[in-house]
Amino acid sequence: TSHRWLKDRDEHSGTPLTGSLLSTGRGDIFTINCSGFDWHGVDPAVFQGVFARNSFRPVLDYNSPTHVNISFTLSAILEVVSPGSTLQWSSGEQWYHPFIRWNPEECGGIRHLSIATENLWLPDIFIKEFMDVDQTPTDLMAYVNSEGQIKYNKPMQVISICNLDIFYFPFDKQNCTFTFSSFIYPAERMVLGMEKEVQEILNMSQNLIQKQGEWVLLGIHQTASKMTVGTNQYNQIVFYLAIRRRTRLYIINLLVPSSFLITVDALSFYLAAENDNCAAFKITLLLGYNVFLLMMNDLLPASGTPLISVYFALCLSLMVVSLLETIFMTHLLHLATTQPPPMPRWLHSLLLYCTSSRRCYPTDPQKGNKGLGLTLAHLPGEGSQSRKAELNGFPGSTRAQQEDRAQKQHLVSLWVQFSHTIDTLLFRLYLLFLAVSVVMVVILWNT
Missing domain, CATH: 2.70.170.10 (Neurotransmitter-gated ion-channel ligand-binding domain)
Structure with missing residues (x-):
């Protein structure tokens, strides 16, 4: 079979045509011969003229x-x-x-x-x-x-x-x-x-x-x-x-674990500052947060600085500040119970004002009782000396030595009370900064 493209005039209307198209301003009719259509399909030769022009816009x-x-x-x-x-x-x-x-x-x-x-x-x-x-x-x-x-x-x-x-x-x-x-x-x-x-x-x-x-x-x-x-x-x-x-995947895998860890770190302030395991606990918590960030790093965008990265950096910084605060309090308590320096008069007056009028940051009840209830037994080596003095009826002791011990005990009590007051103040500042930061992050996410 041969491929045919037929171009007929209007007067050839007797020829079986399958369709017609008039070009603008012309009387030409472009048709496809219907003989190429049958019950067994379409003869490719019918469209050979069209296929030959496929390089040109039709x-x-x-x-x-x-x-x-x-x-x-x-x-x-x-x-x-x-x-x-x-x-x-x-x-x-x-x-x-x-x-x-x-x-x-x-x-x-x-x-x-x-x-x-x-x-x-x-x-x-x-x-x-x-x-x-x-x-x-x-x-x-x-x-x-x-x-x-x-x-x-x-x-x-x-x-x-x-x-x-x-x-x-x-x-x-x-x-x-x-x-x-x-x-x-x-x-x-x-x-x-x-x-x-x-x-x-x-x-x-x-x-x-x-x-x-x-x-x-x-x-x-x-x-x-x-x-x-x-x-x-x-x-x-x-x-x-x-x-x-x-967001469900990222809330469950990123925000919820991070929120849990920072909450545990905030609650660790309720641990007694005299506890030797307090610093070790916060160090373990800080290491765990770093491991969490390393494991979840693949879920974060590879480029740019999203707000959630700022949130993670903020949580990590708060944990470091919490650890530094524990180290500072441990050192302050150790110094207060071993070699307490003389307390300045202005600091003594401020401490009395805060603890008596309760206008500042009152001492935590558990920590404050420990600070106010110190006896000679809390001093290194003083407990055994006081017991020997009681058994021997204070042989060789003078009234001046007893007054020195009482003054030292009172000074230790003041410094311990001051340490717990500072601990409570820093804890509340920690909570305030954490709350403000979280609220700002949430507001930015909702805008």
Whole structure:
């Protein structure tokens, strides 16, 4: 069989024609011979004339533009990391081919045909933000109807540039832009339009998108504009995708453990400062928090400084401050019970004012009783000396020595009481700073 492209005049209407198309200002009719259609399929020779012209834009008048309508359906958001995003979608292109028309009633009722894309002219639509090699399969099919409308759908895995703002991670919302444009044909040769309404594209995408993914599709917006390159202008359609991250994974794995550890560190202030294991406990807690950060580092964004990293750094700093406070209190108590220095008069007056009027930061009841209830037995070596003195009736002791011991005991009691007051003050400042920091972080996340 030979491939034929028939061009007949109006007066040849007696010849069986499958369809007709009148070019502007001409009386010519372009038809496809219906003899190539039968019950066993379509003879490829019928379209040989069309296939031979697949290198040229299919128009009757080359000065008239080709209208290409585009659409897409988002099926999965695979990954969104700076500086790019990976999405899986199916894009569609639809245009009119004036040289492919037939009458279905005369051609065995055939209304649609599938034709290999390698035999057709395809619009050179590309995505400006595309940052990887196009891996779309080449052996795809296009669908043609009897009116000459061609619809070409192709599945794509798009890896594109997407400017991410990860400051509010994991409660962030991102906006990715995808610009469809022609690379070769300017606006006077190709006009881009929409095949479907944006709301229809959004509804189909939300129904198809994988629910178990990390991201949720919030909305799609579209604008049409023109891009100027040199002296030419190119039509382009810009889609704006609004997506939101699902936060449950990060709340359970990041925020909850961190909150538990910082709460335990805050409660460790209730441990007695005289306890030798207090510093060891806080060191263990600090090491555990560092191990937690190392294990959860893969969940954090690879670039940028999100707010959650500031929160983790703040928690770590508070733990270090808590450890330093324990070391300082241990040293102060050790100094107060071994070699207490003379207490300045202003400090003594301030301590009496705070403990008597309770206007400052009152001493913790458990710690304060320990400070006020000290006896000679609390002093290193004094307990055995006092007991010997009681058994021997204070032989060789003088009234001056007893007064020195009493003054030393009173001085130790004052310094211990001062230490516990400072401990309570630092604890409340710790709680105040922690509460203010957490509230500020929450407010920033909610804005």
